[in-house]
Amino acid sequence: MINQLINLNWISVSVAYVVYSVLGALWFTLFFKRQYVISLGKENEAPQKPAPIFIIGPAVCILVITIASAILIYALGIDSISGALEFTLIIGMGFLVSNTINIAINPNIPRPIHYGIITGSYHLTGILIVSLIIVTMK
Template sequence: MISQLAGLNWVSVLVAFAAYFLLGALWFTLFFSKQYRISLGRENETLPNKPIFIVGPALCSLVITIASALLIYALDISSFSEAWKFSLLVGVGYLFANTVNIAINPNIPRPILYGIISGTYHLVGILIVSIILVTMK
């Protein structure tokens, strides 16, 4: 599968990554800012804006995008229908489930709310990534 790296359309990877990252920025600061802060038990606080909170998610989104591109190419996914099915499998089976699993710890006061907000972001994000990657393949 790693041999697929050379054959990737890297422009599509960068476009998909940018869309995923931008979605995250909007999701957590504009669309669901209040709910996200509530899930963290910080509803009356301003969340910190340190570089790690921008660079870290960006790197993670890039890794997810590259891994998705590798799978899409290796599995020869080439239609919107297949991209949708791939997104549901990866989005629910890995990203959403893993996000909820991470949220279930003593440091997250509202783990289910956090899991729904963050997991849904990843599900929508991977759908956008998959559609861009397949469209530009």
């Protein structure tokens, strides 16, 4: 595992991480802000400043997803755009989207499918960007 980490192009990992993070900020505060609030059942509540965990937590998770994706891309020898797209579909749909919807299906998320579509599509888009950046800068 140490060799896999050493062999990563850390510039591509860093770029992918920043882009994925910025996408998240835009996704939930600009592009789909209203829909996201509705999915959480908070459309009638006054906006509140998020606690630090709601900023730091996703940032750490995105970093882990980005590094894990880079390790897998290198280990699987993915070196083409078509390979990055296949990787995106498998990892994005197989893990990120399905896990997001699974997590949303609990009593605390009043509109789990709505939430899953908004958040899952963010992660699918994010992993696509990560995959393309890692493969093209490899």
